[in-house]
Amino acid sequence: MKRYLIRSGIAPTELKQPEEMILNNLxxxxxxxxxYAYSIYRNxxxxxxxxxxxxxxINENDAEMINKYYDAYIIPLxxxxxxxxxENLKKYTKLFEKLTIPVIxxxxxxxxxxxxxIEDGFSFDEEVKSFVKAVLKRSNMIGVRGQITADYLSYLGFVEGKDHTVIGCPSMYAFGEDLKIKDLQLTKSSxxxxxxxxLSPEHVLEFITDVSNNYPDYYFIPQWMKEFQMTYIGDQKLSENTSFYPNTIKDKYYEENRVRFPLNAKSWIDFMKNVDLAVGARLHGNITATIAGTPSLLIVKDARMKELAEYHNLTYVSEENLLGGKKIKDFIKTLDFHAPEKVQSQNFxxxxxxxxxxxxxxxxxYSYYQYPPLDQKLNNIELPEMLTPINALTPTEISDRLIKYTTLEKNIKSKLKKENKNLSKKVKQQEEKIKIYSKDKEYLANQLQKKSVKLGLKLSNTLTILKKRLKF
Incomplete structure (x- = not known):
């Protein structure tokens, strides 16, 4: 049995309470x-x-343990x-340089x-070079998300096709080469x-908000950690610099019980299967819809989104295309929502x-690829559904959530306080040892100096006696 260590906070088969996922940032x-972690696990x-x-x-001191207990280290980024x-790139570089197992x-x-x-470079060029070199010592090739990143690594001196290759986003390969997207028949009841x-421009946020105003059967799926906490216990607040984004639980998305936060990959994918269309400026919000077989419209606003959208042939519009008060109905008939199907097999x-x-x-x-081990395990687990906002709960349910959250929060703080106290104690003990060592060192230096003086005097006297004897 081989064991792979993977960069992820939680396995698809792990059942964790929302408060644990939030407070431990899983x-x-x-x-x-x-x-995309789900896709790698499944494959x-x-x-x-x-x-x-x-x-x-990420800790270079873990290298010995990782080398001993794992056969490879998988790094999806x-x-x-x-x-x-x-700073994390630097930490990974130090860790990888101490590993002897493959790092993929x-x-x-x-x-x-x-x-x-790209030819103008970035402030982090040197750190990226060191990171890539460290990885290539432990693997044959790095997989990058798109051609822009490939061009960047080539600019840094790495060879495309030898040191790196474009593989897109692993999440697109969750279910293999077959990708079947259902036809879009958009109506007011969709x-x-x-x-x-x-972080999207104001006109993009307004476009998305307009969709919610015109199609009452909508659901908003946030992705940030702060929004996770806001959905669960309601105490978070995003900066209010726009009226087109839900900054608090007072927003209509929350008040209308139209927010759903994913707690695991499978439930999120299953939820998207029952949706008619996904629209938005989040890569994985739209990729999740795509692999679930649901039409999706991605709004591209930067290079990282552009390179992935182009590689996977995702159905998208650039943010500048939304200027001038455009509505979703202006794009529906002109876009090909089956476009990702055309490159899926080749990319996979x-x-x-x-x-x-x-x-x-x-x-x-293997012959079991259609019903792989991950699927078998997940089918024996009762996974939690999408999380509903605290607004939609009864007073008793709200109380239960808050008690669970605050209890775990106190326990974590108490544990951290204890660990810090123990660490402070160890530091103090170490400082005492250093002081003792310094005193001993000073004492030895003084003794050595005294012995040196005595030896010098003795040697001088001996030489004087020898000189007198020689004269005699």
Whole structure:
């Protein structure tokens, strides 16, 4: 039995309470992380492979343990080549340099404005170089999300086709090469799943809000950690710089009980199967719909989204196309919602080729690929449904949520306080040892100095006596 360590906060088969997921950040800040982790688990978990989440821990001191207990380290990444992830890149580089097992990066991208000139470079070029070199010492090739990232690594001196190759986003391969998207028949009674990013331009946010105003059977699926907490206990508040985004639970999305937050990948995918259309500015909000077989309209606002949309032939519009008060009905008849189907098989086969080049086994080498081990395990687990907002609960249910959350929060704080106290104690003990050592060192130095003086005097006297004897 082989054991793979994977960069993820939670396995698809783990059952965790929402308060535990929030307080321990088991989603890595964004629920979208669960989708491409789910795909990798599903593809690589054979009858002879166990996959273990690393809980997003990065510590070079773990190298010996990782080398001893695991056969490979799988690293799925999103837009990790960005300013805010530089410190983690450095930590990973130090860790990878101490590993002796394969390190496979399955998907990584650069975050940049949509018209950024790659040849102008980035402030983190050197850190990316070091990271990639460390990975290539432990694997044959790195998988990048799109051509923009491929061009960036080529600019840094790495060879496309040898050191790196475009594989897109692993989440698109959750169910293999077959992708069948149902026809879109949009009516006023259609069910629409909305997703949005607060970082989007104002006219994009207004476009998404307009969809909710015109199609009453909508659901908003947030992805940020703060929104997770806001949905669960209601105490979070996003900065109120726009009237076209739900900043608090007082927003109509929450008041109308139209918010649903995913707690696991499978329930999210199953939810999207019953939706008629997905619209929004979140990659995985729309990719989840696509792999569920639901038509999806992605609004592209930066380079990381553009390269993935182009590689997977996702149905999308650029944010500038929404200027001038455009409505969704202006695009419906002109877009091909079956477009992703046309490149799925080719992209999937290239992904499997990449996996094999890096020496990894996968379910498609076996007859059980249509009902793989992950599916078998999930079918024996009662997974929680999508989380409803606190607004929709009875007073008793609200009380239960708050009690669970605050109890766990206190326990975690108490544990951290105890750990900090023990750490402070160890630090103090170490400082005392250093002081004692310093005193001993000073004492020894003084003794040595005294002995040196005595030895010098003795030597001087001996020489004087010798000189007198020689004269005699």
């Amino acid at each position: 989603i890595g800040g964004n629920i979208g992380n669960l989708i 690589l978990m054979t009858n002879d492979v166990e996959i273990v989440p690393d809980n997003y821990r 999103a837009d990790a080549f960005r300013e805010t992830f530089v 990066v399955i998907g990584v991208g650069v975050k940049a404005p949509i018209n950024k000139r 069910t629409i799943a909305l997703n949005s990013s607060k 086969n290239h992904f499997i080729n990449f996996i094999e080049k890096n020496g990894l086994d996968h379910i498609y080498n």
